[in-house]
Amino acid sequence: MSSIMRPLIAVVAVTAAVAAASPLHAASEADFSVAYAAAEAANKQAGALRNQWTTTAATLASAKKAAAEGNFDAAVAASKDAEALAKASIYQANEQKDAWREMEIK
Amino acid sequence: MNRPSETVDATRRMIVKGTAVLALIGFAGIRFGWSPAFAAANGKYPEDAFKQKSSEDAIKALYGKAAEASDKVKLDAPEIAENGAVVPIGVSTALADVTSISILVADNPNALAASYKIPAGTIPNVASRLKMAKTSNVIAVVEAGGKLYSATKEVKVTVGGCGG
Amino acid sequence: MASTIRVRATSSGETTEVQTLIQHPMDSGFVKDAKGEVIPPHFIQQLTFEHDGKTVFSADWGGAVAKDPYVKFAFKGGNKGDDLKISWVDNKGASDSTTAKIQ
Amino acid sequence: MGGRRRGDIGVRSAIRFALGIVALAALLGSASAAETPNPAADAAAFKKFFTDKFPKVKLEDFVNGPYSMDEGLHRQWQEKEQFPPYEFAVETGKEMFSKPFKNGKSYADCFPNQGIGVRQDYPYFDTKGGKVITLELALNQCREANGEPPFSYVKDEMAALTAYMAFTSRGKPFDIKIPDDPRALEAYESGKRYFYTRRGQLNFSCATCHVQSPGERIRAEVLAPALGILNAMPIYRSEWSGMGTTSRRFTTCNSQIRAVPLDPQDDEYRDLEYYLSYVSNGLPIAGPGARP
Numbered sequence: 001m002s003s004i005m006r007p008l009i010a011v012v013a014v015t016a017a018v019a020a021a022s023p024l025h026a027a028s029e030a031d032f033s034v035a036y037a038a039a040e041a042a043n044k045q046a047g048a049l050r051n052q053w054t055t056t057a058a059t060l061a062s063a064k065k066a067a068a069e070g071n072f073d074a075a076v077a078a079s080k081d082a083e084a085l086a087k088a089s090i091y092q093a094n095e096q097k098d099a100w101r102e103m104e105i106k
Numbered sequence: 107m108n109r110p111s112e113t114v115d116a117t118r119r120m121i122v123k124g125t126a127v128l129a130l131i132g133f134a135g136i137r138f139g140w141s142p143a144f145a146a147a148n149g150k151y152p153e154d155a156f157k158q159k160s161s162e163d164a165i166k167a168l169y170g171k172a173a174e175a176s177d178k179v180k181l182d183a184p185e186i187a188e189n190g191a192v193v194p195i196g197v198s199t200a201l202a203d204v205t206s207i208s209i210l211v212a213d214n215p216n217a218l219a220a221s222y223k224i225p226a227g228t229i230p231n232v233a234s235r236l237k238m239a240k241t242s243n244v245i246a247v248v249e250a251g252g253k254l255y256s257a258t259k260e261v262k263v264t265v266g267g268c269g270g
Numbered sequence: 271m272a273s274t275i276r277v278r279a280t281s282s283g284e285t286t287e288v289q290t291l292i293q294h295p296m297d298s299g300f301v302k303d304a305k306g307e308v309i310p311p312h313f314i315q316q317l318t319f320e321h322d323g324k325t326v327f328s329a330d331w332g333g334a335v336a337k338d339p340y341v342k343f344a345f346k347g348g349n350k351g352d353d354l355k356i357s358w359v360d361n362k363g364a365s366d367s368t369t370a371k372i373q
Numbered sequence: 374m375g376g377r378r379r380g381d382i383g384v385r386s387a388i389r390f391a392l393g394i395v396a397l398a399a400l401l402g403s404a405s406a407a408e409t410p411n412p413a414a415d416a417a418a419f420k421k422f423f424t425d426k427f428p429k430v431k432l433e434d435f436v437n438g439p440y441s442m443d444e445g446l447h448r449q450w451q452e453k454e455q456f457p458p459y460e461f462a463v464e465t466g467k468e469m470f471s472k473p474f475k476n477g478k479s480y481a482d483c484f485p486n487q488g489i490g491v492r493q494d495y496p497y498f499d500t501k502g503g504k505v506i507t508l509e510l511a512l513n514q515c516r517e518a519n520g521e522p523p524f525s526y527v528k529d530e531m532a533a534l535t536a537y538m539a540f541t542s543r544g545k546p547f548d549i550k551i552p553d554d555p556r557a558l559e560a561y562e563s564g565k566r567y568f569y570t571r572r573g574q575l576n577f578s579c580a581t582c583h584v585q586s587p588g589e590r591i592r593a594e595v596l597a598p599a600l601g602i603l604n605a606m607p608i609y610r611s612e613w614s615g616m617g618t619t620s621r622r623f624t625t626c627n628s629q630i631r632a633v634p635l636d637p638q639d640d641e642y643r644d645l646e647y648y649l650s651y652v653s654n655g656l657p658i659a660g661p662g663a664r665p
Binding site: 047050051052053054055057085088089092096099100101102103104105106 | 415418419422565566569570571572573574576578580581584585628631632633635641
């Protein structure tokens, strides 16, 4: 439809189908807290760069919820998702430090 | 638990998840009983007509007869509504002895949106702003000389923005 | 409290054009609030315009009329300085009315 | 310790990097970063870009945003403007503006020309405090200076006050100044940087929508051009069925592209407003405005 729709379609098309691979053994609460801490730390770093994403926060919340329900496999998977999102938002902030000029009207 | 060394590719990886669902206020199908308002001075409030789901039933409840399409009824409505919350609708007609004009939104939870009484000496031309739940046919009905005439137009309605 | 009814009535000699904007939430009863609870129906059901003791226009409204509702119509007659009485009543029995001068 | 592979393999194979769209070729001029910032040249280039892109739109009509981009929307706007929904906000704002504070003073004492017809001079750079002062910040500073609690920046009271002040400036051209002070230039540059920086999971910048694609649709809405985009603030949006200030618009835009919004009057938002208003200098104030 136009250039605006291409990024939108590209983004929507990239859907994370988190593989529900059969776990060798169920993740434990300890695994969850480690994974969750890593995700939270990454998100805090994104916060320092003032570039957090709303989906990171949402994914962290769903991780916590899954853990609360005792479903630590899902909780660990969600924590890893959140960490990847946070890391990507960090990457975006650093990458944009110079890339923003690409679109500047001259 | 160590993780494979973070390569640039690893950090570039990102998950896109549609977790952030646009908080579109849902239109629940629940219908609440209308608390009966006392009839205003000029005739009873057509409670039953406003409770009907379909436009046909609403027209029958309001006028007791069906309407026939007529190009004498001019319905001014946008092709794409800028927003379902404020849809400007205008109805006018050259027909004589007009006594009532009503506007219905076929696919709203209740079809009848507004009904206007046009006493003698009042010009049959009304503009108002309605709410539409989704894309739907808008039907203008004019009662003239005891007969019912109608015009229909589809108005597209969808949410705006890029999804949040 | 200032009236909830804003009116512009202008006479062009033989006809008077009337525009009205009313401050009212017009809740249809189908919308949920941020907490997910349904906002109960609260909308103007009848609106009446009287000139010279005669009803020149009246509206029966449902929940599908937009918030801060607007209506425009015209009637034959009505001169500068005449009174135009506008009144509404909603499904909770609340009401308001005002008298405007035709310009 | 061999970490369990199952989660990682699943994650890696399932993820594709949407940021790949960063490779999307820059549509506009190459980024030959002229080091010394030149706001006047920026403003001229900004206006030229949009008047070239939309030759049929008169310069002053850019302040009507989407309504200057689409005939169907323009008609619906004309209908609304006959008796606009922001009418109540202007009246409430007028009442509030003249009601004295408990200490007897009023807003008129805080603003040049008693606050009438001054909206076009905001935001301005306060050389004493060394930062950008927006109309909303000035209003809250006035309240606090007179012992009154500040209003929320996104809620109705602030929108009513700014609606009335904008109304008294209708038609006056934006007249934003950048004083000869390196901090002012830095604030301007910071606003420009924010405007062009991609953020959020959708990886959009303000420019992605309002420079690359004005006039095009994102579902029901037509995107407004960046030129004159703040001239009609505050706005009554049908989407909100209510009034919204510039701060409300910035924060909701951020959430839509899945970026966590900053505080409503964060330095970067105020610098962004400073930049956007400056490059729209000369275009008339059209607030308060109605929008989809």
